[in-house]
Amino acid sequence: MKSWLSLALVFVAVGGFVSDAAAGSRILGTGGVSPIEGGSGGGLLSWSTITGYGSTAEAGTTAFATTVRVDDFDLQTLGAAVGYGNRLELSFARQKLHVEPLDLDLKQDVYGAKVRLVGDILYTPWPQVSFGVQHKRNHTFDVPRALGSEDRNGTDIYLSAAKLWFDGFAGRNLFTNVTLRRTRAAETGLLGFGGPKSGYDLVFESSVALFLNDRWVLGYEYRQKPEVLDAVSEHDWQDLFVAWIPNKHLSVVGAWVELDSIADLPGQNGGYLSLQAAF
Amino acid sequence: MLNNLKGAFAVVVLIAACSGCANRAVEPTLYDQLGAHAGIEQIVEAFIGNLADDERMVKSFENTDIDAFRAHMIDQICELAAGPCVYQGRSMKESHRGLGIDAAMFNVLVADLMQAMESTGTPVAARNELLGKLAPMYRDVVTRH
16 A cells, blocks of 8 residues: 555656646547556546547557555556557556455456547547457466356457547536447456356446546446356446546546445445556 | 436436437527637637647648638637628638648647637637537548548
8 A cells, every 4th residue: 555655646746747748639538547457448447548648640658556445355456558649559457456354365467458440539420439458367366266267367358439529418528438348257357267157248338427627527437247156246336436637647536436246245335546647 | 326326327328419409599609608709709819829839730830821710710610609600711621631630730729729718718618519519620621540
């Protein structure tokens, strides 16, 4: 926790004092923030947006730290991503989930790639559609194996569509994103991949976010989860978030998350805090 | 707590999807919200000022007749905002042909316009509505992606 805090301070210090000119040309907020699996998205969900602010022939780099604190779990995520030409995104995220009742850590790494296929969230009448891959490698497979998980590694693929509706609601700009994900990851992979219940599941994820102004965003996310393991049940996730994007180098997201029951420990609700620095 | 939000979420999406069908007859027109002709003139003036200060853009406007550009842009915004003007310049496609404008340059223009509207005190809703009306120009203006 201490190292997380010092990293956060570095982010704020660096993000707060670099001018916008050093970032890419895209409009503030269009790079999204950093979801728990890395890359560009909301709090718990990946979006079709490309990280950073790089437009044509420009690159953008982001780094983030996120902490999620619910009743019996504590998730720490660190990661970085690079976007190029508002077209391609490569990302990495390292997750550590502390399970308090058992005093053990579950860890995994997520390697992501995303390509924007068509559209632009701001400028085309059709949505921005992207295709993404997330390859996940679980480093603490003993626990998932004991719960009936088949594999320590797994790969999600997803198709995601996003659009900003100018003047969409009460004079404010409204952002919507829907994602269809093919996955066999139990609890995003922290409980392994595949199991007795099914092969791959197709799950639906959606975010809606209202830009109160250029810098403050209020949003809600819903993430359907697959049924993979027999030993423990899995439940859909949702969150309500506030994002503050003071400039192209810094974003801060606070959220209330409801993760329902995880590994049959019920009522996993709590707070989410994420910081992102972008260059 | 958030389970109640699922329903609200669906309602918001529906309302947003239907924002075009709402009857807006009682609301002031976008032209009025922008401050009528004088307000649009101010926005365009601030926008041109931003372009001139923007090293990424100033070169692209080297050969532009700024007075004509200003007049055309005022007419165009006025017409788009349902004001009493008629834009008589060339189509966006025609006037940007061969300029090789890429998405990065278009984004810079949009950012300069957003800043102009903010600095002239244009209400947020009017800013957003105008941006929504200008956004489709992307397809005519940007030729390099």
